[in-house]
Amino acid sequence: MQDSFDLTTIGATDVLFKAFQHYEARGLLLGRVSVVHSDQHRLYTAQGEMTAEAIGALLYRTERSAWPAVGDWVAVQPVGPDEAMIHAVLPRRTMFSRRAAGDREQEQVIATNIDLALIVCGLDRDFNVRRIERYLTLAHASGVDAAIVLNKSDVCADLSARQDEAARVAGGAPVVAITARSAQGIDPVLRLLRPGLTMALLGSSGVGKSTLVNQLLGVERQPVREVRESDSRGRHTTTYRELLPLPQGGALIDTPGMRELQLWADQDSLDSAFAEIAALAAQCRFRDCSHVVEEGCAVRAAIEAGGLDASRWESYRKLRGEIAWHARQTDVQAAQAQKKKWKAIHKAMRVDHKRG
Ligand SMILES: Nc1nc2c(ncn2[C@@H]2O[C@H](COP(=O)(O)OP(=O)(O)O)[C@@H](O)[C@H]2O)c(=O)[nH]1
Ligand SMILES: [Mg+2]
Ligand SMILES: [Zn+2]
Numbered sequence: 607m608q609d610s611f612d613l614t615t616i617g618a619t620d621v622l623f624k625a626f627q628h629y630e631a632r633g634l635l636l637g638r639v640s641v642v643h644s645d646q647h648r649l650y651t652a653q654g655e656m657t658a659e660a661i662g663a664l665l666y667r668t669e670r671s672a673w674p675a676v677g678d679w680v681a682v683q684p685v686g687p688d689e690a691m692i693h694a695v696l697p698r699r700t701m702f703s704r705r706a707a708g709d710r711e712q713e714q715v716i717a718t719n720i721d722l723a724l725i726v727c728g729l730d731r732d733f734n735v736r737r738i739e740r741y742l743t744l745a746h747a748s749g750v751d752a753a754i755v756l757n758k759s760d761v762c763a764d765l766s767a768r769q770d771e772a773a774r775v776a777g778g779a780p781v782v783a784i785t786a787r788s789a790q791g792i793d794p795v796l797r798l799l800r801p802g803l804t805m806a807l808l809g810s811s812g813v814g815k816s817t818l819v820n821q822l823l824g825v826e827r828q829p830v831r832e833v834r835e836s837d838s839r840g841r842h843t844t845t846y847r848e849l850l851p852l853p854q855g856g857a858l859i860d861t862p863g864m865r866e867l868q869l870w871a872d873q874d875s876l877d878s879a880f881a882e883i884a885a886l887a888a889q890c891r892f893r894d895c896s897h898v899v900e901e902g903c904a905v906r907a908a909i910e911a912g913g914l915d916a917s918r919w920e921s922y923r924k925l926r927g928e929i930a931w932h933a934r935q936t937d938v939q940a941a942q943a944q945k946k947k948w949k950a951i952h953k954a955m956r957v958d959h960k961r962g
Contacts, residue, residue, distance in 0.1 A: 610652060610653065610654065611650055611651065611652055611653070611654055611655075612652075613636060613638065613650065613651075613652055614801070614802060615801050615802065615851065615855040615856070615857075616638055616650060616802075616804065616849070616851050616855075616856070616857040617638070617719060617721075617802050617803065617804050617856075617857065618636065618638075618679070618802075619802070622636075622679055622696065623636075625696055625697065626679075626681065626696065629681035629693070629694060633683070634681040634682060634683055634693055634694075635651050635652065635653065635681070635682050635683070635684055635690065636651065636652065636679065636680075636681065636682075637649035637650060637651040637656065637658070637679070637680050637681075637682045637690065637692075638650045638651075638677070638678070638679055638680070638719075638849065639674050639675065639676055639677065639678045639680060639849070640655075640676065640848055640849040640850070641676065641846060641847070641848050641849070642674065642675060642676055642846075642847070643846065645659055645660070646658075646659065647659070647660070647674055647680075647692065649680065649682065649690065649692075650849075650851065651682065651690070653684070654688065655688065656682070656684070656688045656689060656690045657688065657689055657690075658680075658682055658689065658690040658691060658692050659691060659692065660673065660674055660691070660692040661691050661692065661693055664692060664693065664694065664695070670712070671703065671712075671713045671714070671715050672695060673695075673715075674692050674695050675701075675715040675716075675717065675718050676716075676717045676718070676847045676848065676849055676859060677717040677718040677719045677720060677804065677806075677849055677859060678695050678696070678698065678718050678719065679695070679696040679719065680692045680693075680694065680695055680696065681693050681694040681696065698718045698719055699718075699719050700718065700719060700720050700721075700748050700749050700750050701715060701717075701718045701719075701720075701748055702715070702716040702717050702718070702720060702723070702744065702745075702748045702750070702806065702808075703715050703716060703747075703748070704716055704744070705932065710939065716806075716847065716861065717806050717847060717849075717859045717861070719804060720748070720750050720804050720805070720806045720859065721750065721751070721803045721804050721805065722750065722751050722752070722753060722798060722803065722804075722805045722806075723741070723744075723745040723748075723750045723751070723752040723753070723805075723806055723808055724752075724753055724755055724795070724798075724805055724806065724807045724808065725738055725741040725742065725745070725752055725753070725754045725755065725779075725808050725809060726755045726757055726807055726808065726809035726813045726814060726815050726818065727754065727755070727756055727757065727772070727809060727813055728756075728757055728758050728809075728810075728812065728813040728814065729756050729757065729758045729759055729761065729762035729765070729768055729783070730758050730761050730762070732810065732812065732813065733756075733762075733768060735771050735772060735774075735775050736921050737810065738754060738772060738775055738776070739775050739879060739880075739921055739925070740925070741808050741809070742775070742776070742777065742779065742879045743875055743876055743879040743925060744808070744875075745808075745879075746875040746876075746878040746879045747872065747875035750806075751779070752779045753779055753780045753781075753782065753795075753798060754772055754776055754779055754780065754781045754782070755782050755783075755784060755795060755818070756768060756769065756772060756781065756782070756783045756784070757784055757785070757786050757813055757814040757817075757818065758785065758786070758787075758813075758814060759783045759784060759785050759790070759791065760785045760787070760788070760790075762783075765783055768783075769781055769783055774915065774918075775918065777878075777879060777880075777881055780794070782794045782795060784818070786814040786817040786818040786821055787814070787817055789821045792818070792821055792822070795818070795822065796822065799822070799852060799854070799855075799856045799858075800855065800856055801854070801855025801856055802855065802856065803856045803857075804849070804856070804857045804858075804859065805856065805857070805858055805859070806858075806859040806861065807819065807858065807859065807860055807861060808861060811862065815860055815861070816828035816830045816860055817830050819850065819858055819860045822852065822858060823850060823852060823853070823858070824853060828860055846862065847859060847860065847861045847862065848860055872929060872933075873926070873929060876922070876925055876926060876929060880918070880922045882914065882918075883905060883914070883918070883919065883922050886904045886905045886908050886914065887904065887905055888904075889904035890902060890903050890904045890905065891903070897919075905919065
């Protein structure tokens, strides 16, 4: 552990220091969360790395999605040489969330205060542009810029065709092809990094995120495991998210692979990830056109004229359905909670009535 650490290299800005003044006056220290292990957190502070727990009041007062997450700036009270208590989470600039597994509609925070999402995709049998679209929608929902990294170009027979496919869905985001294993072609990725910038690597397990992280860090920091040749899938070696400061400044967040990314996004983020479809939809005769049966539909006309890729439309439709379904679930859930609340109130009133 080093004795002092310059937080500006991992993204502390004047705006942040200003927001922190209020806590500084109370004798608290600024920190950034690098790892979360149930109720234990690792932090970078100006005094070096620390472990910390959150004070009860922070956990009771707030929703789970507001609890300290990887990437968060926090106000901490040191309680030992390298131990602290987290008192507050500072306002987040950006936030990656996904839908938590399970029946309840619940937001699960993946990482916060990210500047750039690096969407990593394998050029082996796992290559899938639909998945790139899914991650791009997530990036748009989080207000984060994205770049697409196509990895394993050493095993790809038709690199330029793949690059074209990716560029067609990228919506202007840069597309870079690399071989992470040998560091071939990673210079453009290195140039995306800068002191003060935080970059998160997103992508399925086995695409080479940890291999790329090790190359960018210049050390074998993250464990990498061989993939099964049969289906190109890696086993989950990276089991937790971690914020890693870079020697040249800036920070990376490596994430464990998510086999199925459940979107936590809205129609607006979908429209910005599929800007060409949103632009066409604006020209349909009916404002609420579903682009399925209506007269004067500009989207269907474009597909028929060959101006819009039918598979692109299909994936937009699929994601749109998913978002609408979850929005309905959220409404149902809210209605159920409301009903339960009134039931409890009525019950309490009946008890009062009997007593009186
Ligand atoms: N052929 C090839 N394999 C790679 C490359 N980069 C990573 N791999 C392999 O892909 C597998 C998964 O890598 P890993 O970094 O653990 O992926 P992660 O799950 O996304 O973190 C390992 O067997 C790596 O050696 C590459 O550029 N080319
Ligand atoms: Mg990994
Ligand atoms: Zn239409």
